[in-house]
Amino acid sequence: MDPVRNPFAPGAGSQPPELAGRDEIITEADIALQRILLGRHGRSQMLLGLRGTGKTVLLNKIETLAEERGYFTSVIEAPEDRDLADLLYPRMQQILRRLSAIETAKEYAFNAMRALRSFASVFKVEVGDFSLSVDPDPGVADSGNLEYDLSDLFGAIGLAARSAGKGWCLLIDEVQYLSERDLSALIVAIHRINQKQLPVIFFGAGLPQLAGLSGDAKSYAERLFSYPFVGALPEQAAKQAIRGPIMEEKEEIKDNALGRIFELTEGYPYFLQEWGYQSWNCADSSPIDESDISQATDIALTRLDEGFFQVRFDRLTPKEREYVIAMAKLGKGPYRSSDVAEKLGEAPSKLGPRRAQIISKGMIYSPKYGDIDFTVPMFDDYLRRNWIAA
Template identity: 65%
Template structure:
C-alpha cells in the first residue's frame, strides 16, 4: 500500500485517526464543560492510566471541546523539577489578556492581572518577555504561601471569566511530576473555586499513582475529582481503531489480521497505532491480510524497542536498571517487593530508596500495598527480549 496514505499515527500524543472506545469519557467531559459555563457545580477530572494508553490524546480532545464551548484554555505539561507557579504565570497571563477583550470583563480582568503580578512577586518568578503592566494588589495572592495564594489567584481568574460570559479550563499532563506542595495547593484552589461556583474547571492526566498522590496531598481530593481509568481497549474497540482508518483510505483488512493485531498489542492504543502503521506498509495489495500482520511484527517490535521502551529505560541508573530487570525475570506483574528483593539478594527495606526513585521517575507504581508494577505496558517483555544488550 502507498506509505504516503498510511492513516496511522504512532507518536507521543498524536491524535489517532479513530479515537475508539473513549466516547463515554469525552461525553462526561463535555457535560462538565457545559455546566461550568453556566456556573453550575462540576467535578474536575483526572485521567489515570499506564503509558501509551492515550491520556494526552484525551486531554487534547477535551481542550478542543472546551474551546468549542467558550472556554479559555490553559495547557501545561508538568516537567520534573519545575514549579507549578513558574508554569502557570505566562499561560495565565495569556488567558487573562484574552478575557480582557470582553468589554464587561475589563475591570475583573484588570483585578486578576494585579493578583497575578502580586503572585509573581511573592514567588520571585522571572517571566522574561512576559510583561504584566499593572501594579500589584497588596494583600492578594502575595503571602508567599501557595496554599493561600493560588486559590486567591484562581478566584480572580474565575471572576474575570464569569464577567466575560466565558469559563477557564486548566489542563495539566503528567500530573505525577507535580511537587506534592504544588499538587496540594492546586487541590485547595479547585476546592475554593467549587465553593464560589465560579466557571473554572480542571482536567489532568497522569500515571495510576496520581489518585493516591492527590489523596495524600489533601484528604478531600477523592470527592473533588472524577478519576476515569484509561486503559487498554476492549477487543471490539481495538479492532475498530484499526478497521476504520484503513477503510477510510479505501482499503480493507481481514478479520483474522485484526484478531492477530489485537492479541499481540493486548489492545493498548499506542501499540495498535504502531502495528497498524507497519502492517499497512507491509501489505502489497488493497487488503491487509493475516500474513501482513505477522510480517509487520519484527519491524513493529524494533520500532517500539528503539523508541517507546528504550527512551524510558535509558532514564534509569545502572542500579535502577538492575532492579527492573529483576522484576521482569519474575514474569508478568504485579510483583511483590519482597520477591524482587530476594532475587537481588537484598532486603526490601534496603531497596526502598531505589524503588522510590524508580517510582518518582514514572517507571513503576504500587497498585496495592507491597506490590509494584510497570507503568509501561509489556515492559517486562521488552526487557526479556533485550537482556543480552542491556
C-alpha cells in the same frame, strides 16, 4: 499500499484517526464543561493510566471540546523539575490578556492582572521578555503561601471569565510530577473555585499513583475529582480502531489479521497505532492479511525497542536497571516487592529507597500495598528481549 495515505498516527499524544472506546470519558467531560458554564456543579477529572493508553490524546480532545463550549484553555505538561508557579504564570497571563480585550471583563481582568503581578513578585517567577504593566495589588495573592495565593488568582480569573461569559479550562499532563506542595495548592484552588461556582474547570492526566498522591495531598481530593481509568481497549473497540481508519481509505483488512494485531498489542492504543501503521506500509495491496502483520511486527518491535522503550530505560541508573530487570525475570506483573528482593539477594528494606526512586521517575508504580508493576505496558517483554539472556 500507498504510504502517503496511511491513516495511522504512532506518536506521543498524536491524534489517532479514530478515538475508539473512550465515549464515556468524553461524554462525562463534556457534561461537566457545560454545567460549569451554567454556574452549576461539575467535577474536574484526573485521567489515570499507564504509558501509551491515550491520556494525552484525551486531554487534547477535551481541550477542543472546551473551546467549542466557550472556554479559554491552557495546556501544561508538568516536568519533574519545575514549580507550579513558574508553569502557571505565562498561561494565566495569556488568559488575562485575552479576557482584558472583552469589554464586560476589562475591570475584573485588570484586577486579576494586579493579583498576578503580586504573585509573580512573591514567588520570584521568571517573567521572560514580557511583564505585566500594572502595579501589584497589596494583600491579594502575595502571602507567600501557595495554597492561599493560587486560590486568590483562580478566583480573580474566574470572576473575569464569568463577566465575559466565558470559562477557563486548565489542563495539565503528567500531574504526578508536581511536588506535594504544588499538588496540594492546585487541589485547594480548584476546591475554592467549586465553592464559589466560578467558571473554572481542571482536567489532569497522570500515572495510576496520581489518585493516591492527590488523596495524600488533600483528603477531600477523592470527592473533588472523578478518576476515570484509561486502560487498554476491549477487543471490539481495539479492532474498530484499526478497521475503521482502513475502511475510511476504501481499503480492507482480514479478520485473522485484526485478531493478530489485538493479540500482539493487548489493546493498548499506542501499540495499535504502531502496528496499524506498519501493517499498512508492509501490505502490497488490500486486504491486509496475517503475513503483512508478521512482517510489520518485526519492524514495530524494532522501532519500539529503539524508541518508546529505550528512552525510558536510559533514564535509569545501573542499580535501578538491575531492579527492573529482576522484575522482568519473574515473568508478568504485578510483582511482590519481596520477590524482587529475593531475586536480587537483598533485604526488602534495603531496596526501599531504590524502589522509591524508580517510582518517582514514573517507571513503576504500586497497584496495591506490597505490589509493584511497570507503568509502561509490555516493558517486561522488552527487557526479556534485550537484557535477559535466553
